[in-house]
Amino acid sequence: MSKSFADFRYLTFDVVGTLIDFEGGITGTLAEIGREAGVAVDGEAALALYRAARYMPEAQRFPDDLARVYGVIAPKLGLPAGEEFGARLRDGAATWSAFPDSAAALARLARHYRLIAMTNAQRWAFEHFARTLGNPFHAGFTVDDTGTEKPDPEFFRHVFRFVESEGATPDQILHVAQSQYHDIGISRRLGMTNCWIERRHAQPGYGGTIEPERFTEPDFHFTSMAALADAVEASLPA
Template sequence: MTDRWLTFDCYGTLVDWRTGMAAALAGLGPAAPTVLDGYHRAELEIEAHGWRPYREVLREGLRLAAGRAGVDPGDVDAFVRAWPAMPVFADAGEALCAVRADGWKVGIITNCDEDLFAATAEYLPVEPDLVVTAERVRSYRPALAHFATFASETGATRDNWLHVGTSWIHDVLPAARMGIRSIWTDRDHTGHPPGLATVRLDSLEMLPAAVALAAARG
């Protein structure tokens, strides 16, 4: 029997990246939300220039975002140090256990370093069957190296592979370019067009039903 694969983005989808990073910026006071929003843009800019260790991206992105907000970033290692303490979303555990019980294999596709993911993996409710990090492929999504590597190592195709992610840019868009069906967990209600995703959800609470629906849309 052919394996059925669900790949997940980790940070933002399974793990509450925003809450964890906001806590790391608490010392910046009222400027913290502006710096955090600016970090998202800065990270994309830095990663577009090619792979470098994600720890460096975190440091440089924080420095750049704080500078644009007109504040002193303080401890530029704040994001790196806060990484292991980022909380897993409350809805992630039951969702992951349910799809694993339904016979799906679980893969993780993430834009971070091996050691940073290892610190998070201790808190995930299931052990992934395969993990593809940016450090492994020397690339950052939305480039397709993560997806191509996963396909090469597993033999997965659009017939037996669904991708689940929160970021329209990092998850929905590259999955569509690969011809892979996707489940968009639009936790942030970004307003991006939903048409590229096979199914759109607000959270992972209804993931098993969404997986069944997306799998049926061959």
């Protein structure tokens, strides 16, 4: 790593999984449905089934796709069938919680950088997420805006063109994310500096996120957004 926090004008963020606790949101809704049906739901098992279903060839845009995903995984979890339950899982995205440190850390970081959201979620869901996070973003890019999902390089190129329109260059971006598969690996291949927020540091496996073919050593590595904000404030003038 040759860059310092002073070298960046922008921080770009994965949202779902880095700032918003989508695993807790999904397993929470499944557990609620299970309780109503008298079925206990194992959260990690549910996430493994979700991950497999989410990356089927017929997958649609997220989180609308959660209605389809429910139909795939419900029988394997012993949960009741019915479109109303799939809709409940999908619509629950509007109420997913931020990680406890996300909003405060973003507010601190916004004092030093322009913050840009990069999410594979649809615009309707991102608008809920942004409000939950305190609307800290200078700009936001969704699957609806780019027509593609990370780790497609074209998603990142949309952001590159945006910062160039503001007179900056891609090497002035620090990309912050929890997903090795969707963000850390591809950002390295595109020559970006990256920061891995290892949200599952106390848990085994990759949870609801697809496992990468290979691990990418990040430029910066923290286990929370608060730790990133602390490190930035310690290295930059107030």
